[in-house]
Amino acid sequence: MKINDIPSPSFVLEEALLRKNLELIRSVRERAGVDIILALKGFSMWRVFPMVGEYLSGATASSLDEARLIFEEMGVRAHTYSPAYLPDEFAEIMRYSSHITFNSLNQFHYYKDQVDQYSEKISMGLRVNPEYSEVETDLYNPASLNSRLGEVAGNLGDRLPEGIEGLHFHTLCESSSYTLEKTLQAFESRFSRYFNQLKWVNFGGGHLMTRKGYDVEHLIRLLQDFRRRHQLQVILEPGSAIAWETGVLVATVLDVIENHGVKTAIMDISFTAHMPDTLEMPYRPRIRGATDPVAGKPTYRIGGISCLAGDYMEAYSFEQPLAIGDRLVFEDMIHYTMVKTTTFNGVKHPNICIWHEDGQLEIVKTFTHQDFKTRLS
Numbered sequence: 001m002k003i004n005d006i007p008s009p010s011f012v013l014e015e016a017l018l019r020k021n022l023e024l025i026r027s028v029r030e031r032a033g034v035d036i037i038l039a040l041k042g043f044s045m046w047r048v049f050p051m052v053g054e055y056l057s058g059a060t061a062s063s064l065d066e067a068r069l070i071f072e073e074m075g076v077r078a079h080t081y082s083p084a085y086l087p088d089e090f091a092e093i094m095r096y097s098s099h100i101t102f103n104s105l106n107q108f109h110y111y112k113d114q115v116d117q118y119s120e121k122i123s124m125g126l127r128v129n130p131e132y133s134e135v136e137t138d139l140y141n142p143a144s145l146n147s148r149l150g151e152v153a154g155n156l157g158d159r160l161p162e163g164i165e166g167l168h169f170h171t172l173c174e175s176s177s178y179t180l181e182k183t184l185q186a187f188e189s190r191f192s193r194y195f196n197q198l199k200w201v202n203f204g205g206g207h208l209m210t211r212k213g214y215d216v217e218h219l220i221r222l223l224q225d226f227r228r229r230h231q232l233q234v235i236l237e238p239g240s241a242i243a244w245e246t247g248v249l250v251a252t253v254l255d256v257i258e259n260h261g262v263k264t265a266i267m268d269i270s271f272t273a274h275m276p277d278t279l280e281m282p283y284r285p286r287i288r289g290a291t292d293p294v295a296g297k298p299t300y301r302i303g304g305i306s307c308l309a310g311d312y313m314e315a316y317s318f319e320q321p322l323a324i325g326d327r328l329v330f331e332d333m334i335h336y337t338m339v340k341t342t343t344f345n346g347v348k349h350p351n352i353c354i355w356h357e358d359g360q361l362e363i364v365k366t367f368t369h370q371d372f373k374t375r376l377s
Helices: 015-032 046-055 064-073 087-096 105-117 177-197 216-230 276-280 369-375
Strands: 010-014 059-061 078-082 097-102 123-127 164-168 200-202 233-236 247-259 262-267 299-303 312-317 327-331 351-355 361-365
Touching: 010 015, 015 046, 015 216, 046 064, 046 351, 059 064, 064 078, 064 087, 078 087, 087 097, 087 105, 097 105, 097 164, 105 123, 123 200, 164 177, 177 216, 216 233
Parallel strands: 010 351, 059 078, 078 097, 097 123, 123 164, 164 200, 200 233, 262 299
Antiparallel strands: 010 247, 247 262, 247 327, 299 312, 351 361
């Protein structure tokens, strides 16, 4: 990409990199004989949904708005799950959903009759908690002690209620196939007694099969073996894997200040507003051409433009001193990061762009005052 041709700030998706990921994921889907669907909570850039739809089996939603977006822009009905459904939205959720998964038996019993009476077939599922997870950050661990997400096996009795056709778990976060293998052992040990009542199982997201070094062949064998033993439809719904390392956030240095020997480069972007997962997870974003601090090299904290005191990342070193007007490229900013942005402080929201395979830049969306104003009117 020609970084200086991109307006700042901008999220930029590289179309060729997205297609490369999708081709790998489609090969897993076909070889393993499973359904792999897009999780909108990880990637909601609907401008490329037609491309995504060429490679995947559909998409999964966590809300009415996501289900409607899938229906309108991908042309399929969603696999929908929510920790709790809003009663005044449920009729519309059914309109856009082929599958509805309930977080609890209470929710299932509350809505079961509405689903049974709906004019089109909707497959109902129940989220369960295998009580096994290797996610170390509690904020991202759905199987932590006393988790509110899903029923534990001890709550279910000897049989599932009539009408439940699938079980859904989600305990992974950018995990390996070997973590999935151990999770499946816990899942089967607790819930396999219900498998003869089911048509499908959903292994949720967190399968980072497009990451370098991920053992794709092991994943395929694992999925094939599960299907052979249990004769169930298997669904995966990765979020990060779809758009992993497919694009960047381009930003510009607005100022450089120094206090007590610490230099901070103030950018035209914000960590809290545009990259909140860097503060939540937390994780340290990669900056093109920068490294961890190196003695003797120009070194800077990277500061956001909001007035939040903690809107910064600790020091990076560069080959040359930073100056006002320099461009910085934050790597791998398209999955999760982009969907979690806010308009906190009224800071300018980055443009959304696509660098097409033919080398052309498309500015898909430029945010205006009206976008900020109407959000909280």
